[in-house]
Amino acid sequence: MTDLPARRLLLVHAHPDDESINNGATMARYAAEGALVTLVTCTLGEEGEVIPAGLAHLAADRDDTLGVHRSGELTAAMKELGVHDHRILGGTGRFRDSGMMGVPQNRRPGAFWNTPVEEAAPYLVEVIREVRPQVLITYDPQGGYGHPDHIQAHRVAMRAAELAADPAFRSDLGAPHRIAKIYWNRVPRSAAEEGFARLRAADVEFPGVAGIDDIPGVVDDADVTAEIDGTGHAGRKAAAMRAHATQIAVDGPFFALSNDLGQPLFTTEYYQLVRGAPGAPPGERERDLFAGTDTAPETGGPAVTTTQETER
Numbered sequence: 001m002t003d004l005p006a007r008r009l010l011l012v013h014a015h016p017d018d019e020s021i022n023n024g025a026t027m028a029r030y031a032a033e034g035a036l037v038t039l040v041t042c043t044l045g046e047e048g049e050v051i052p053a054g055l056a057h058l059a060a061d062r063d064d065t066l067g068v069h070r071s072g073e074l075t076a077a078m079k080e081l082g083v084h085d086h087r088i089l090g091g092t093g094r095f096r097d098s099g100m101m102g103v104p105q106n107r108r109p110g111a112f113w114n115t116p117v118e119e120a121a122p123y124l125v126e127v128i129r130e131v132r133p134q135v136l137i138t139y140d141p142q143g144g145y146g147h148p149d150h151i152q153a154h155r156v157a158m159r160a161a162e163l164a165a166d167p168a169f170r171s172d173l174g175a176p177h178r179i180a181k182i183y184w185n186r187v188p189r190s191a192a193e194e195g196f197a198r199l200r201a202a203d204v205e206f207p208g209v210a211g212i213d214d215i216p217g218v219v220d221d222a223d224v225t226a227e228i229d230g231t232g233h234a235g236r237k238a239a240a241m242r243a244h245a246t247q248i249a250v251d252g253p254f255f256a257l258s259n260d261l262g263q264p265l266f267t268t269e270y271y272q273l274v275r276g277a278p279g280a281p282p283g284e285r286e287r288d289l290f291a292g293t294d295t296a297p298e299t300g301g302p303a304v305t306t307t308q309e310t311e312r
């Protein structure tokens with residue numbers, strides 16, 4: 001690998017579409033600013049439901065070709081966001097979508113949920129040691145809303161961050177690298193309430209309206225430590241979400257998943273810093289996820305020893 005951009009952001013998600021819904025504006029902003037934005041998607045979302053009737057045959061219980069189709073949707077979405085580095089954990093087809101919690105697909109061989117964390121994490125360690133991100137974004141321990149693949153994505157991301165920094169772990173996967181800051185996706189309760197008030201007042205075509213409990217990652221405002229104003233990238237985020245047409249129906253500043261329940265499309269995206277030192281004074285939210293990190297250019301690749309090992 002040649003010289004890396006000074007700022008490097010890694011996102012770990014469970015399925016194609018999660019990145020655009022949760023982080024589309026953040027990804028578009030940092031990509032536009034010249035940061036390296038790397039997306040790792042853990043499964044192809046093969047077990048997802050399909051919204052457009054004309055594509056219903058793709059579903060797992062029919063042709064079972066949804067994964068390939070969603071991989072194409074992901075590529076189109078990344079084009080909208082200006083993100084060039086997107087990868088499937090372990091390569092295409094390594095881990096399969098596990099379905100919702102409790103279904104028999106959870107236990108299928110190769111299902112992401114059915115894979116030990118210690119088996120999946122090294123694939124991500126290799127990516128971390130290659131792109132050497134200062135910032136990692138993933139889900140909270142509940143995966144935001146309890147989907148097994150989201151929970152597993154959280155576990156694999158957190159474990160891989162630990163292993164990537166350990167000089168004793170698998171030197172064949174590259175030189176150790178410590179990620180300076182780790183964030184979990186969040187939505188402050190006040191923003192969710194405001195969004196739903198807007199939705200109820202609007203004239204939209206969704207058959208129903210979701211509730212705050214349907215939104216992954218809603219927490220008390222005080223737990224949110226960073227917010228990224230993506231207003232300038234709202235169009236790109238909406239376009240990326242539209243690219244995931246089997247999964248998302250977008251209507252102006254709102255959208256629905258396959259449950260047909262409208263919910264607000266957030267153009268400001270929110271995070272909780274869970275590892276590393278905050279780059280804002282106490283009581284203030286960070287406005288830049290890289291705040292306080294060492295963004296001096298470094299050369300990537302296994303031959304280089306990192307200079308960031310002193311960070312906490």
Ligand SMILES: [Zn+2]
Binds near residue numbers: 147150
């Ligand atoms: Zn998902």
